[in-house]
Amino acid sequence: MTASLQGKKILLGVTGGIAAYKAVEVLRLLVTAGAQVQVVMTAAAQQFVTPLTFQALSGETVRTDLFGPGTEPLEHISLGQAVDAIVIAPATANCLAKLAAGIGDDLLTTVILAASRPILVCPAMNVKMYENPVVQENLGKLRQRGFHILEPAAGEMACGAYGSGRLPEPPDIVAAIACLVTPPDLGGRRILVSAGPTHEDLDPVRFLTNRSTGKMGYAVAAVARRRGAEVTLVSGPTALPAPWGVSRYLVRTALEMQAALESLFSQCDVLIMSAAVSDYRPAGLAEQKIKRGEEEMLVKLTHNPDIVAGLGARRQQQQVLVGFAAETQDLLEHATTKLQRKNLDLIVANDVSAPDAGFAVDTNRVTILDRQGGVEVLPLLSKEEVADRILDRVAALLAERRG
Ligand code: CTP
Numbered sequence: 001m002t003a004s005l006q007g008k009k010i011l012l013g014v015t016g017g018i019a020a021y022k023a024v025e026v027l028r029l030l031v032t033a034g035a036q037v038q039v040v041m042t043a044a045a046q047q048f049v050t051p052l053t054f055q056a057l058s059g060e061t062v063r064t065d066l067f068g069p070g071t072e073p074l075e076h077i078s079l080g081q082a083v084d085a086i087v088i089a090p091a092t093a094n095c096l097a098k099l100a101a102g103i104g105d106d107l108l109t110t111v112i113l114a115a116s117r118p119i120l121v122c123p124a125m126n127v128k129m130y131e132n133p134v135v136q137e138n139l140g141k142l143r144q145r146g147f148h149i150l151e152p153a154a155g156e157m158a159c160g161a162y163g164s165g166r167l168p169e170p171p172d173i174v175a176a177i178a179c180l181v182t183p184p185d186l187g188g189r190r191i192l193v194s195a196g197p198t199h200e201d202l203d204p205v206r207f208l209t210n211r212s213t214g215k216m217g218y219a220v221a222a223v224a225r226r227r228g229a230e231v232t233l234v235s236g237p238t239a240l241p242a243p244w245g246v247s248r249y250l251v252r253t254a255l256e257m258q259a260a261l262e263s264l265f266s267q268c269d270v271l272i273m274s275a276a277v278s279d280y281r282p283a284g285l286a287e288q289k290i291k292r293g294e295e296e297m298l299v300k301l302t303h304n305p306d307i308v309a310g311l312g313a314r315r316q317q318q319q320v321l322v323g324f325a326a327e328t329q330d331l332l333e334h335a336t337t338k339l340q341r342k343n344l345d346l347i348v349a350n351d352v353s354a355p356d357a358g359f360a361v362d363t364n365r366v367t368i369l370d371r372q373g374g375v376e377v378l379p380l381l382s383k384e385e386v387a388d389r390i391l392d393r394v395a396a397l398l399a400e401r402r403g
Contacts, residue, residue, distance in 0.1 A: 003222070006034035006035075008034070008035045008085070009083040010037050010177060011087070012026065012037050012038070012089065013039075013042075013087065013091075015045050015091055015108070016048060016094075017048070017090040019089075019090035019124040022089070026089055027039065033174060039055075043064070063075065080116065084117060084180075085181050086117055086119045087120040088112075088122060089150075091124065093129050093132070095109070096139060097134070099147070122150045124166060126165055127161050130165040148180060175245065176244060185228065185395050186227040186228045189398060190229070191224045191229040191272065192232050192234070192264050192265065192268035192272070194261060194274060195218055195238070196276070197209045197275070198251075198276075200278045200281035206290070213240070213359060217272070217275060218240050219382075220387040220390065222384070229270075232249070233247070235251070236276075253281065254277045254278050254304040255304070258310070261307055269398065270320040271308070271319065271321050271322065272322045273324065281301065282302075306342070312343030313343060320394050322394065323339070323342055323344045325339075327351060331367065332367065339370075348367075348368055349366060349367045357380070363380055363381065363383065365379065368390065376393075
């Protein structure tokens, strides 16, 4: 899931580390997301990847030199001001040291000295280099001066060592850039999101579940984080990676989801309950695998708790609660009943029988109902766009309640 960066201008600085090859993927994702990208490479970066690769993908001439043929006289000043954000990925220890000391001895470092836009620095180096006190001191200086630092990931490195220093994965770098260029209208808000299906065990190898993939809830979590919220995601089993910058709790059953949400609910300003919770679970869990037997087999089910109704009953008035209503018939009537019964502020109703909406697809067609009887019918949108529209309504309710 990539953020939309339509119309955004990004300067991508690439310095000379082995992770420079990953910058190619960062560029590709930025371009796919609709950004216009100007690449600036250091001399060392060109030892790892050629400018031609970046040029072909960005459609722009790659800038490499402060002086010489083909350079504009005031490029080192204009480049860092004509964009919405700057990202340096990877940033070597040498680059960090130069930035911390204010050295401008090549085009990239000079551009940074003159820049007036948010700068995201993505350090990547061997773990020993990364843990070196001088590197940490330089990072501290940069943080203090308002640079945004994307912590390196831990894992196996190109040099064979294991530890902290790997360049984060390109989708996470792009998510962090999207945060920088999105107005933080949900800044300071704590948003709890549930997503995905639940698995209700029948025996050690079988369970009951539904067709939810978690895409809608994960989109809500990613977009809320992008808009500045502190986001916690409680997720049933899905194949999706945790959205960047979001704390994720993985659960399997409705009872586990209930326990997780109940423990987190009192600290949140907003709950967005998009999980497809199973209404029933097998009445008993067979200890051993159930063997093939008679022609027919009856499975006795017992009710699961209605999680959001329970939370709705003990909510504080200033909290905002949003539910989803997955329906296959009488959409608005059923959704209105659920909104009232579960004590919600908003309910997002969708007809899950439509092929382009609901489970397992990247688009959704929803209607948002509120407590005052308001009905907002949205067109077919990507799940990220739907998330934005839901969060617009949430932001308006939060602002109203603040008074
Ligand atoms: N929900 C919940 N706990 C459940 C079932 C649903 O918290 N045991 C939440 C869902 O996450 C959603 C809302 O309630 O936000 C509506 O879910 P939905 O499945 O549409 O409705 P149900 O209440 O289960 O009613 P029905 O299955 O009869 O349509």
